[in-house]
Amino acid sequence: MVHGSGADATHLRSRTVVIPKAPPSSLLPNRSQRRGGWHARVAAAREMREMSNHYARQALFEDRDQDIVPYKGRVVVDVSIGWPPRRKTVDFDAAVSCLKPLLDGLTDAGWWMDDRQVVGMSVRQARSLTVTGHVAITVREGGDIDAREEDAEEGKDVPELR
DSSP: OEEEEEEETTEEEEEEEEESSOOOGGGSGGGTTSTTHHHHHHHHHHHHHHHHHHHHHHHHHHOTTSOOOOBOSOEEEEEEEEEOTTSOOOOHHHHHHTTHHHHHHHHHHTSBSOGGGEEEEEEEEEEOSSSSOEEEEEEEEOOHHHHHHHHHHTTOOOOOOO
């Protein structure tokens, strides 16, 4: 499923894809030594990357009014993880680390040229109403870095990021 809004008919300003499964616990960094070790982690990463790629490609083709053009500039990613009802939410850094295969799937699907274009990411966690959970990923152009550069070009005082 995709939702987009654009300034013109050829360029999307944002895209959203929903993957109908929460990341498995084997992708969590502290779980890699248990329950199958790295074999389970690699298999889970492959499965989530393929699912992300599949749903991202499907989302691109659902919106037939828009040309399929990858983002070429900086992007910001907003992620909402809906954990299954019987599963605990995880700490923030563990949630971020288990999203890597999903972001790689977006790269494979052609949503952007390279995931180095991601300059910011927000992650929200909640309970899902579905048994499998879900991950909703919204990608939008620009971000705080672009705003800082525009301010610098206009001669405004912009502190350095360190």
